[in-house]
Amino acid sequence: MNNGSSPRTASATEPDAGHAPQAPPSAPAGGSSSPAPSLPSARTADPLSDPRYARFVADLLGVIAYGELSGFERLSSDARFSPSLADRASLGRLAVQEFTHFEHVSAFLEDLGVTAEDSMAPFQASVDAFHERTRPGDWYESLMKAYVIDAFSGDFYRSLADSLDGRTRELIGTIDSGDGAEHLHRRLKEALSDDPRLASRLALWGRRLVGEALTQARRVASEREYLAGLLFADEADHYRQATELFSQLTRNHSRRMSALGLTA
Secondary structure (H helix, E strand, O other), X not given: OOOOOOOOOOOOOOOXXXXXOOOOOOOOOOOXXXXXXXXXXXXXXXXXXXXXXXXXXXXXXXXXXXXXXXXXXXXXXXXXXXOOHHHXXXXXXXXXHHHHHHHHHHHHHHHOOXXXXXXXXXXXXXXXXXXXXXXXXXXHHHHHHXXXXXXXXXXXXXXXXXXXXXXXXXXXXXXXXXXXXXXXHHHHHHHHHHOOOHXXXXXXXXXXXXXXXXXXXXXXXXXXXHHHHHHOOOOOOHHHHHHHHHHHXXXXXXXXXHHOOOOO
């Protein structure tokens, strides 16, 4: 996802990230007000032949595709501010990986009879606004943003995977199989070791990012109804399930920050 091509100069402030997740609305903006459909039976030869289920999958893949396209733009832009040529080359490789993922999702959508542009369009304004709110101040904040947001997004989409058909689940697994997170973790550890003063600033920035990411995930999920439709189709207590999901996402983030020696 794109964090903007030029760093900001204002310092980050900690968000109000402690609120419990909101229950998905009964009639989300931009989506259908009809009840979420049950997932196709495991006996169905091709679940994607169900028009309603295919629409929900297209929504999910639309926001994933825009995230990958934005990620390509973000990393390509951030590479210009790298402190070394090795860092520039590394971010360039990650940018190529993001664009490859975008192409895979686009091809899958085409097979569903939907263009990537049409699937991404409903999420463009919301995702762009998120990245505008979380514009990094320098290369190190850009690196932290890539690490936090990409890992958070991966956790979120994996949480949906068990509710998906085999083909879509395999696609998401392919997107999540890159080594970008490992590289970003290693480079952040090196930067923190070289300059311990970065720790407090990046810890605060990480808290800002995950708070915004949680808010964004709830917003995007409700806008097109796919979270309720795919993850909670067979659950009566959607609010409880959503709360557990976002609590798990927060715990995963805390573990990643601890691995960097930072306080989440």
